[in-house]
Amino acid sequence: MFSQFTTIWSLMRGQRLRYGLALGCLVFVTVLNYGVPLVGSTTIDYAVAGKEVGPTTPFLIAMLLRLLGGAEHLRAHLWLAPVAMVLFAASSGLFSYLKGWQASLASDGIARRLKDQLYDHLNHLPSRYHDRADTGDLVQRCTSDVETVRQFLAAQVMDIGNAFLLAATALPLLLSLSVPMALVSFALIGPITIYAYIYFRQVKHVFKEVAEAEGALTAVIQENLTGIRVVRAFARQDFERAKFAAPNTRYRDRNLHLMRLMAWYWSISDLVALSQLGLTLLVGAHWIASGRITVGLLFAFLSYLGIMLWPVRQMGRILTDLGKTSVALTRIREILSVPRESEPVAPPLLLAAPLSGRLAVRDLHFHHSAGEPTATGRGALNGLSFDIRPGETLAILGPSGAGKSTLMHLLLRLYDYTEGSIQFDGRELTSLPRAWVRAQIGVVMQEPFLFSKTLRDNLRLGRGDAPDEEIEAAARAASIHDTILTFAEGYSTLIGERGITLSGGQRQRVAIARAVLKRPPILILDDALSAIDAETESLVLNALRERRGHATTLVIAHRLSTLAQADRVIVLDHGRIIQTGTHAELSSQEGLYRRLWQIQTSVEADFKNELKPA
């Protein structure tokens, strides 16, 4: 438990003063709160019942009476009582407001800082981390776990403070009023606290079960709805119904189980609390009868018990929430403790000049799971070497899993290569800052990711300060301008879940325009034309060729039409180069390229045959 407190203490860094302020206000709230029953008690005894101030009068009551002008004065001016009560209540309320405000500024401030940190950190984590991570789980940690922590910081920290304050002030206060009554009134406070704590510890796992049951239910609904077309296509409604019924019932039954436990908890807790009140009432009444205490004093004790019982009964829950909070914090820290993408220890000082586009790859090796060889005993890349001249267009061809995309990812330093070297203009890639390298490479992936912003904003992600004309020029180059104009809101059309859905080919073209706008010295197209029809493809390729003079272009493609436009083609298989040359050279050599070419041109041969009778 102590380590949990230190963790929370360190979390409060930067907001501790605010918390101090809030706790300071809390002291006033608590103390002023005692005033209201005290006024009631004093008025009942000394103004209404006519008791005189004597040596047995508790110090606080004597002081309050003096403040109100003495018992005689109060008796003559009874309106002073409600005024005093409202004054106590109102000033306590004022501090309560200040406390709430400051505590919220502090806890929400911490929550905001945590969220910002998490967001930025996730953006800077290596791709390897994201490959393995589950998006839903990460989002959960960033939102509900942060919320758990925030709630704890906002409410529970104050509740704990309040409990300590009550313990520290109520006992001396009640003792000063009447020692025996105080002892009677505290008789069952200890058992209530312990009962609550033990109880909530016991049911902690039930809360977890309910949360898990809810998660399982949501997952089943989501699976069903995202795949509803498949469900219908195979008429699997009965199967899905059965799949849904189980978690739906389980969620209900877990909740009912929790409710049954809660019913026992609250009824027993009520029983103990009411027994405490009853004990105070009856013992107090007995002592009134024997003249040991007054009616006003009993009134005061009953009122104070009313104030204290609630926080005491809440303690059990707060203490178990402490456990929940520390679990949430651990989950958050797990993310924050993953190291960010490494940066070169001593980056070169002169990085002003952009890359020329010259690239040398030597004996490059890469394993997807670091250290472990794959099933075939080989990595994704096994000793790759090639050079690219500035302005050259190099096409890369190979069956799936040959290592084409891996190579592109290594060039972007989304992953770090295990062996060998990649040099841009003679400088080793690992010695350059990642962001600087990436800023000079435009990349379009086969399934490009677009953000849920307007089309214009999406394109502008390529270059933030691009004027509208350039955006449109880039869109024209990617043959998407005319399509955009057919949308009702043109470039201001929102895309993504909140807006329109683009087809695969449209997305690819938007991404190409985004990359073109960036004007990078190196352009990478990772199977980025696959969903674009043949006619549009040649338009896009023509437009790209026009700017080929200033950019080195790497194209991963399967289509002969794309490959044929490259200056040079390398054929990859199992992470090695098996052929290299121009289209003409490769199509005359025996090998993968020719084989693929024959597959595609067999259409042509057939067509010739078919045309003959025509």
Place this chain on the structure above:
Amino acid sequence: MSAQFHQEDEFHDRLDTGLWWKIFRRALRFKHLLFPLFFTAVVLAVCDALYVQITRWVIDGVVHQGAAAPFARYLAGYGAVTFVLCASVWSFINLAGSLSNHLAHDIRRDSFEKLQQLEFAFFDTRPVGWLISRLTSDCDRLARVIGWGFLDITWGFTFVLMIAVSLLYMNWRLGLIVLAVVPPLALISKYFQRKMLLSSREIRKFNSQITASYNESIQGVRTTKTLVREPENLVEFQQLSTQMFAASVLNARQTSIYFPLVTTLGSFAAGLALWRGGYLTGSHAMSLGTLVAFVNFAGQFFNPINQLAQRLTEMQGAQAAGERVMSLLETVPAIKDSAAVLARITAQSKIEIRDSKIAQDGGVANITGIEFRDVTFRYETGPVVLQDFNLTVRAGETIALVGPSGGGKSTIVSLVCRFYEPVAGQVLLNGTDYRERPLAWLQSSLGIVLQTPHLFKGTVRENIRYGRLDATDAEVEAAAKLVNAHEFISQMEKGYDTPVGEGGNRLSSGQRQLLSFARALLANPQIFVMDEATSSIDTETEQLIQRGLETIFAGRISFVIAHRLSTIRRADRILVITGGRIEESGTHAELLQQRGHYYDLYTSQFRREREEAVLEGTPGAA
């Protein structure tokens, strides 16, 4: 497309009693919970009021009778009320908890059921996330409002009534003075509860935006990296988190001003009672115990009124959720079995003998022909897509649909599958309008491979088996072999037991395609439908698939929407669809000879390839 489904809940100033009555009627199905709950709430309120009276009784007793006061009776009275109160607490938690959880379960079950029946058009306009919220948070919220709201409102009204009656009974003049505090208390509560609800809705709104933002940034993290957008992303995110911060602080401030305000009002009422009552007691017109009771009651108004205000505001807030859920439950599926068909299915189900040649309605199970007769179709609000469309497909025929996108190819296929029904005209199966045959019969005879194949979270084997649930492992593997998926599957770490991840995201899109082929093949469908399914497969894989397709096409009616010539050429009949009409129809060779649209389509591809070949100087191209 769906801006309406992203609007945040609106706040309703007026309670829609009709709507709440409809929802409450569902709760009335749980009479065995609802009536005891009502009774318990009343008992609880009576007990709460009795405590104040017991205190009064005890104080007056000891003041007047001293040690002769009947302490045993006090103890018995106090003990009895305590026991009843604790028993009511126990039972109301159980009752309200049961009521709301059973209600949530049932509403959720019925909503899910409805979603399984609703036609595709319903899903076209509603994002999945939006629908999920209806089935999770909306259902829970409604049930909570009904279950706990009913309890608290009953308790609150009864308690306020008990206090008022007690005050007036003890001393009606003083009672009236103290009761004067109730209207302002109610007004303030209503005002602040509303404010707090609105600001907490603001928080929820920002929270969902923040969630979406995290989601997007994680899914697009590689794009962010390649565009070096990390700093700008953070700035955009900080705007959101700051808005959320401001909303959250505002809500906290409202809460922390509301509670002191009402407790101060309570103290005012107590002070009022003490002042006026003090005079009465001083002049012996009222007992000391009654004075204490007045002060106690005056301080207790706050609790039930706060509960009432909170619950009623919650109902206003949950009204939008209620409308959404009820409207979902009340939606009538546009495509469903007619009464006549249902009657035939019931009649058939009474006959014990299972015969694979007979469908659920007693009709023939075999599909030997499909005919479109003067079919006209348009999507809900869109323009007409098909106009008087006619087509006859014979058993075993493979039909390829080609033509520009938006021409109506997908619509034709969706109509065949009865995912949509014709607006006018008929689709006939074996010569009978398919609306006179069971929906389940047709749809369980379909095998469909979509452009973006969806896989379910689970293993490779489970996903293939989705095609036929009782298929053996050997049959699953045989299907995988036929579509050439076996090789890559057995190369995976756990083979057929490898999990495919959410939506199949651990597989490449080509691999997903192959699995969806295997799944469709395993279903052994009478009608096979493929929608441009080969677009994301490399040439060699495509070649593999083409061989698998031969197996699939054999002996069944197939509809293929494809751009790849290799697929199209294999078809028995090619239809060129433009503007919702069949522009050309025939075999590959026939269409080439017609020199029409298909010829253009085909030759443009051909010419382009030859031009490139000449351009690059490929030997043998001349």
